[in-house]
Amino acid sequence: MNSTTREARRIYRSLTYKKVLLIVGLSIMILVSTLVNLFVGNADLTLGETLKGLVMKADAVSNFVIWDLRMPVAFSAVFIGGALGIGGCEMQTVLRNPMASSYTLGLSSAASFGAALAIVLRISIVPGVGNLLVTLNSFVFSLTAAVLIHAFSRKKDSDRSTLILFGIALNFLFSALTQILQYVANESDLQSLVFWSFGSLTKVGWPKLWVIIIVTLLCLAYFGKNAWKLTAMALSDESAQSLGVDVQKTRRNTILVIAFLTATAVSFAGTIGFVGLVSPHIARILCGEDQRYFLVTSALVGSLLLSVASILSKTLVPGTLIPVGLVTSIIGIPFFVMLIFKKKKGYV
Amino acid sequence: MISIENLSFQYDEHPVLANLCLNIREPLNIIVGPNAAGKSTLLKCLFGLLPAKGKMAWKGVSFSEMTKVERMDLMVYMPQHDVGQTALTVFETVLLGKLGSLSWKVRDEDLEITLNALKELGIENLAKRYMHQLSGGQRKLVSIAQILVREPEIILIDEPTNNLDMQKQLELFTIIKEVIAEKDIMFVIVMHDLNLSCRNADSIIVLNQGGQLYDQGAPREIITKKMLRDVYGIDAYVTVDDNDVPLISPICSLGKKQKKDHYS
Structure with a gap:
């Protein structure tokens, strides 16, 4: 090996080793927060009882609380947080816009409308689904929005700004439609509709959790496979094109995959704000935009944020479970303001 | 050598390149x-990046064959x-x-x-x-x-x-x-x-x-008073320095009207 190769390797290593450390560190923090998440909750379990429950040696009630109530919440915090982090990271990359998140293009308001249709009018898109009516409806509507965006972005002259504007238009459309339903809904439907839109991890049980885990990992693998292409997208459309990236196609497909991921997360847990917006910003500051690390770090930051928010939602007001979506928004707002006043890496 | 033959391109009916023939060597x-x-x-x-009509080739190999x-x-x-x-x-x-x-x-x-x-x-x-x-x-x-x-x-x-x-x-x-x-x-x-x-x-x-x-x-050979008038519609002094490099010192625009006259 000659000296240039050695030197090049040294530079490259010095760029990457910190990022690897960062990923290891975040993973450990997520592990810790997940454990803590298992130990806090409304049911009065002592430390010892929880430990016993974890190894399945406690009484049936404690086992149930640990395995069927707390564990799905703890894990869905990690994976839904990760999904939102991934979605936000890629949305900000392909739209090259610091305000983008998985919800930017109206995907979540479409999901809300789907849920509202199910709750208020009991109209199902997929017949004979029973309990899954609300979930499936919101999923289908979210994907419908995605397909509309996909079709729109196939237009020859559509670019980032027209896409964002189209997304905003969809957002307004679905919000208005939801409001109409709210207007005609009776009191109890209205209440469940409002509760649905809060965003909460308690409605995710084991079966849904598995779906989320699989979808999140699949999408992570898809984006990971395209990591360098997506890194090139961060430069500029023309630069990426001159490097040989089919910019429009990459953007279109990325949005479709994000939509699938977001639709899954939103239909199972409702809208959980700010995680998707904030995680990529934190990740960018910590490790830059080399997608191999940026993507993973965004996912991990998202996981950690939602995991911590989930703990807070159980402990902030003792004895009361605050919907986790409210907690993330309340943590998110100060951060959002900070973001506006501080110069951020990458988007100045 | 790049050879370009009859290259045409238009944005929405508006021609930008019209039957351009050019060799770059x-x-x-x-x-x-x-x-x-x-x-x-x-x-x-x-x-x-843009789909143009016409032939382009590098060292005799047409781009369309690549x-x-x-x-x-x-x-x-x-x-x-x-x-x-x-x-x-x-x-x-x-x-x-x-x-x-x-x-x-x-x-x-x-x-x-x-x-x-x-x-x-x-x-x-x-x-x-x-x-x-x-x-x-x-x-x-x-x-x-x-x-x-x-x-x-x-x-x-x-x-x-x-x-x-x-x-x-x-x-x-x-x-x-x-x-x-x-x-x-x-x-x-x-x-x-x-x-x-x-x-x-x-x-x-x-x-x-x-x-x-x-x-x-x-x-x-290219930079001449006439070229500047025809193409840019300006009046300019053109001198040549010790290295035989032309130097341009623009004086004034010949105005839109006059410029159009040159084309007609």
Whole structure:
């Protein structure tokens, strides 16, 4: 090996080793927060009882609380947080816009409308689904929005700004439609509709959790496979094109995959704000935009944020479970303001 | 040699290039012409970003016979606007030039080529800096390094001296000439600054409004009072310095009306 190769390797290593450390560190923090998440909750379990429950040696009630109530919440915090982090990271990359998140293009308001249709009018898109009516409806509507965006972005002259504007238009459309339903809904439907839109991890049980885990990992693998292409997208459309990236196609497909991921997360847990917006910003500051690390770090930051928010939602007001979506928004707002006043890496 | 025959392109019925015929054969070719003469469009058509009608060929091989990958290997295009304010380090940005061969594990060869390109341009000390920490001139050099790692035969650059101070403009051409001296690469560059073009170009290609070739050749032959009047619609003194390089000193515009008369 000659000296240039050695030197090049040294530079490259010095760029990457910190990022690897960062990923290891975040993973450990997520592990810790997940454990803590298992130990806090409304049911009065002592430390010892929880430990016993974890190894399945406690009484049936404690086992149930640990395995069927707390564990799905703890894990869905990690994976839904990760999904939102991934979605936000890629949305900000392909739209090259610091305000983008998985919800930017109206995907979540479409999901809300789907849920509202199910709750208020009991109209199902997929017949004979029973309990899954609300979930499936919101999923289908979210994907419908995605397909509309996909079709729109196939237009020859559509670019980032027209896409964002189209997304905003969809957002307004679905919000208005939801409001109409709210207007005609009776009191109890209205209440469940409002509760649905809060965003909460308690409605995710084991079966849904598995779906989320699989979808999140699949999408992570898809984006990971395209990591360098997506890194090139961060430069500029023309630069990426001159490097040989089919910019429009990459953007279109990325949005479709994000939509699938977001639709899954939103239909199972409702809208959980700010995680998707904030995680990529934190990740960018910590490790830059080399997608191999940026993507993973965004996912991990998202996981950690939602995991911590989930703990807070159980402990902030003792004895009361605050919907986790409210907690993330309340943590998110100060951060959002900070973001506006501080110069951020990458988007100045 | 790049040969272009009957190249036409139009944006929404509005012709930008009309039956352009042109041979490009010198190492350093500079395309000049007024606004809307289709200079940038010509570069994009050559690179394949815009679908144009007509024939284009390199050393006798038609572009239409090449695969997309072959064409990408043959030439690179550096857009007018540079790579932007990303949170990527200089090393990562230049490494992206090797996009075709990059995977999760980066090969040693690609790392080495990247470092060599940085060294060639004397910016290896910037390797770990973020792109958004650089000045405009430094970012231009990074863009050029990114192009060099691709080891093309033709380099197309759109207005590289935009937003650069005079020293940086001159240094940029020094670097381009060094690259030409070392490697067998053809540069096709779009420029607005005629004096800078005259000093550096082996061949100047003048495009007329409407995307037609007005004239082409060595600066001394091309830059004339008549050309400036016909193409740019200006009155100017043209003198020649000791190195036989023409110098232009513009006097005044001949006005829109008069300019139109020249075309009719």
